[in-house]
Amino acid sequence: MIHVQLSGQLRDWTRGLSRVEVDGASDILSAVRKLDATFPGLGQRIVDDQDKIREHVNVFVNLENSRELGMEKAKLRDGDTVHILPAVSGG
Amino acid sequence: MTARSDKVCLMVGTRKGAFVFTADRGRKNWKMTGPVLKGNDVYSMAYDKRDGSILAALSSGHWGPTIAKSKDLGKTWKVSKTPPKFPKSSGLSVSRIWQITPGSEKQEGVVYAGIEPACLFKSEDGGDTWKANEGMLNHETRKDWQAGGGGLCLHTIVLTDKRPKRILIAISAVGTMRSDDGGESWEFKNKKVMVGYSPNKYPVFGQCVHKLAINDAAPDMIFQQNHFGVYRSDDAGDNWKDIRNNLPSRFGFPAAVDANEPRRFYLAPLEGDFSRIPPGGHFAVWASDNAGAEWNKLDKGLPESSYFTVLRDGMVADQEDPCGIYFGTTTGHLYASRNQGEQWEKVSDVLPPILSVSVSAT
Numbered sequence: 105m106i107h108v109q110l111s112g113q114l115r116d117w118t119r120g121l122s123r124v125e126v127d128g129a130s131d132i133l134s135a136v137r138k139l140d141a142t143f144p145g146l147g148q149r150i151v152d153d154q155d156k157i158r159e160h161v162n163v164f165v166n167l168e169n170s171r172e173l174g175m176e177k178a179k180l181r182d183g184d185t186v187h188i189l190p191a192v193s194g195g
Numbered sequence: 196m197t198a199r200s201d202k203v204c205l206m207v208g209t210r211k212g213a214f215v216f217t218a219d220r221g222r223k224n225w226k227m228t229g230p231v232l233k234g235n236d237v238y239s240m241a242y243d244k245r246d247g248s249i250l251a252a253l254s255s256g257h258w259g260p261t262i263a264k265s266k267d268l269g270k271t272w273k274v275s276k277t278p279p280k281f282p283k284s285s286g287l288s289v290s291r292i293w294q295i296t297p298g299s300e301k302q303e304g305v306v307y308a309g310i311e312p313a314c315l316f317k318s319e320d321g322g323d324t325w326k327a328n329e330g331m332l333n334h335e336t337r338k339d340w341q342a343g344g345g346g347l348c349l350h351t352i353v354l355t356d357k358r359p360k361r362i363l364i365a366i367s368a369v370g371t372m373r374s375d376d377g378g379e380s381w382e383f384k385n386k387k388v389m390v391g392y393s394p395n396k397y398p399v400f401g402q403c404v405h406k407l408a409i410n411d412a413a414p415d416m417i418f419q420q421n422h423f424g425v426y427r428s429d430d431a432g433d434n435w436k437d438i439r440n441n442l443p444s445r446f447g448f449p450a451a452v453d454a455n456e457p458r459r460f461y462l463a464p465l466e467g468d469f470s471r472i473p474p475g476g477h478f479a480v481w482a483s484d485n486a487g488a489e490w491n492k493l494d495k496g497l498p499e500s501s502y503f504t505v506l507r508d509g510m511v512a513d514q515e516d517p518c519g520i521y522f523g524t525t526t527g528h529l530y531a532s533r534n535q536g537e538q539w540e541k542v543s544d545v546l547p548p549i550l551s552v553s554v555s556a557t
Contacts, residue, residue, distance in 0.1 A: 113234060113258065116274075145276030149258040153281045153288035160257045190257040 106135055107185040114188060117146040132163055133176040135186060150188060151176060160191040200557045203513060204268055205531070205542070206249060207523055208237030208551035213251055215269030216542065220556070222519055222533050225542050228269045236291070239508055242555030243297040243306070243321075250306060250322055252292035260292045262308065262322050268557065279308055279316040279325040285332060287312055294508070295322075296352040299359060309349035313340060313366040315378065328378050331364075336383075336400060343367030343403050343422075350507055351407050355414040363407060363417065363432060370402035371419070373432050384432030391423040406450040406507045413457035416486065420450040420462055420507075427460075427487050438487025443474040449510035453535060454518040458486040461493075461512065461520055461536060463505040471504055478503040480510070480520065480536050493532075496539035503528060508551035515556070523549030 106126045115122055124142070129135035133155055140147030152158055156176060163170040163178075164187040170178045180186065205216040205225065214229035235253035242249055249269055254260040261278035265271060281287040291311040298305030308316040308325065315328040331337075331349075340347060344367075351365035362374045363384075370385040385402045393401060403422035410416070419426040419435065424445045426435040439445045444464040453459035461482045465471045473479065478501040479494035503524040513519040520532045527546035530539045 145261075145274065145278075148261070148278060148280065152259060154283060154286065156288070158257065158259055 105182060106180050107183075108135065108139065109185060109187045111187075111189045113190070114146065114149060117143045117149065119143075129180050131174075131176070131180055132157070132165070132170055132178045132186065135180060136176070162189045162191045163187070164189070202268075202557045203515065203519075204242055204249070204555055204557045205521060206240035206242065206251075206269070206551075206553045206555075207529060207546065207549055208240050208251065208508075208553075209523075209527070209547040209549050210236050211547035213237040213240060213269070214543075214546060215249065215265075216529075217268060217557075220515065222513075222515070222531065225531075227543070230547075231265075231269055232263055232272060237550060238292060239294045239309075239551050240553050241295050241297055242553070242557065244555065245297065245300060245303065246321065247557065248321070250295045250297065252295040252308065254291040260289050262292065262295065262325075264322055275323060277324045279310055279327070281314070281327055281332075285327070287314075291346065291348065293348045293350040294352050296354060299354060299356045301356075301359065307352050307354070307362070309352050309364065311346045311348040312342075313347045313349040313369060315349055315352070315362070315364055317378065330374070330378060330380050331372075334381060339400075340366070340369045341401065351404070353407050353409055353417070355409060355411050357411060357414040358431075361414075361431070363409075365404040365407050365419075367405070368401060368403040368422070370400045371404050371407065371432055384428075385435075386433065387435045387437075388419070388421060388426055389423045389437075405448045408450040408452045408460070410452040410454065410457035416457060418450055418452060418460045418487070420447050422446065422468060425462065425487065436487075438483070440483075440487065440489055442481055442490050446471075447505075448507040449505050449522070451510050451512040451520060453482075454512055454514045455516050456484070456518070459484050459518075459535070460487060461510065462490075463510055463522060465504065472502045473504075476500050476502060478505075478524075480522065482536055493536035494539075495537060496532075496541075497530065506550055508553075509549055511552050511554050513554045513556070519554070521552050521554055523552040525549065 126138040207214045212230035212233040216225040239252040249265045262275040294309030306318040353363040415431040447464040451461040510522040529542040
């Protein structure tokens, strides 16, 4: 079970839920796809048309930024917590 | 088509969401709803007369672009779960949606979207699901297309009920393209349109078209505001004629045609690409009654000194008689005229930077 923590604006897609669980996701992209299957439209907010994490979206696995872990290919293990947050873009 | 009410709806897209103004057909007292769709750049909005909905093209710096739809004049919105998306094989990704245009009355459910990187998308279910136009996506010249200052954007879609198979589009900085077969195939329509930044001043494509406008009553007469001039075509884009004449500048972005007089054309000139402020520090709309042969300044009711900039979708004409003209500025000022620009009235001066203004009777 992967625990996914969603930032404020993404909760519009999850009927207000800030924390959701996904089962059987081996990496971030597969977790995003599973999220999208449960909450249609959510996936395209997180990844672009080429399934890359959007430029100004930060995804953390536990406390590590996915940019250091292979981005959308970052591996997940049972019990991990994934945070999906808007990047601090701008001044 | 829904029954016509007695309201006019003015839709204003900004860098901080959208505002919807409504008034009776007299267009004197505007009631504002908004901001709605907060956190999004709203590059384009359109009223769909077929079902009474408002469509909005949204681009979020964080969460990407999408389409939203309101069935209650902007009070509540439903965001698409399957917005425009390029096929993976293209290697492309939608970065912004610049234009949204409902199809004709007879094309039930058809909506077009103009995308960056440049491509036309079509929905056949009222904007829920979308498909990239393959003729444009796979166009043989695509590899040579270059972006304008705003990006490689398809920013204008012109349809006319009189020519149901025709689609005219404009891309910066690629030029005007026309399809006469409903989007199956595309031809460049840039003859005699100058490219000032190229050694070859009149190439087949590469023109920096800023906006196209027509009146449906004269579907083959097209007006164009370009980076390097103001043009008119009398044959649906096959040939273009320079109609700058006595305009104070050839540079500007928006363009609108009068609802009742197809030869009356409105522009908002800026000094030039070197200095994008109004000529003489005095913003004015300019109009021609004779399809560009001569131009008149329309500034009654506007500030004597102003440095307004109106972006490419920031000015529009309504369908009333006399025709109303509306413009919104990057300083958040919204002006309206109920008499073809002869007198301007301020609707608001407290909005965020305005990206788009559209209007419709509801």
